[in-house]
Amino acid sequence: MRAQQRVLAAIEKDFKTAGLPPLGWYDVLWELVKADAGRLRPFEIEARTLLAQYNLSRLIDRLEKEGLVRREAYDEDARGCWVVVTDAGRAMRALMWETYSRSIETHVGAKLSEQEAKTFAALLSKLF
Amino acid sequence: MRAQQRVLAAIEKDFKTAGLPPLGWYDVLWELVKADAGRLRPFEIEARTLLAQYNLSRLIDRLEKEGLVRREAYDEDARGCWVVVTDAGRAMRALMWETYSRSIETHVGAKLSEQEAKTFAALLSKLF
DNA sequence: CCAATATATATGCAGTTGCATCTACTTTGA
């Protein structure tokens, strides 16, 4: 708990210092960029990011307000919608990654050897 | 991040199901119970728990309102105060531990061998 | 000794979260 708290705080601080939005934005943008056609249904993002439904709904609002994503109709089911990443969203994702990757290297990578990192990842995956 | 998020969510859910307050309360109560005379200065709790100063200030308000701690004057420095754990606070800490220890066992202990847990702890400690 | 600076804690405000519930469809099954 403590280790995660410190690492996460350090990463968020790096984002803030760089004038970038918080980590949650990155997670959503990244899922969208990875996804087919750069779009996902909200419930798919929810499952991939572990964000709560009501939080995600409002996070999408914020991303949309910044022009990083766009909601589009989902024809097969009028209840649903697509969340589509815009070019600005892709650019923001890439920009955030510059800071994020450095943060990961600084706050995690530099503190573990290659072998330790592998062991660590294996142990973490057991906690699912 | 993901593993911690899941484990923490599971633990918080266990507390909620048991009708108990959130994990943050436990952390503060436990620091106080461990401390000499069951009391600490707010800034000492802050350092031990990684809570932000303004969050801790208000968490103490809530604990005080529930009668789990009490603020007392700190004579050597009129700016400061003691936070003293009450008997009710000690009882709550003990009660929470019943749920918490089971949660840890379920969500972490059961998923790692003794040896793995040791390795895990050693790796986590490198991230400080 | 005192003005400037530093420290300990609290708090107003705006933004975020959690909870419960709402709306708007879809699916199911008698």
Add this chain to the structure above:
DNA sequence: TCAAAGTAGATGCAACTGCATATATATTGG
């Protein structure tokens, strides 16, 4: 075929957080 149940997503409200700043007291250098 239609009422009941289920699902996708949004939202009002209260609690919590972060930020900036306030308040009150201590310390320090000239």
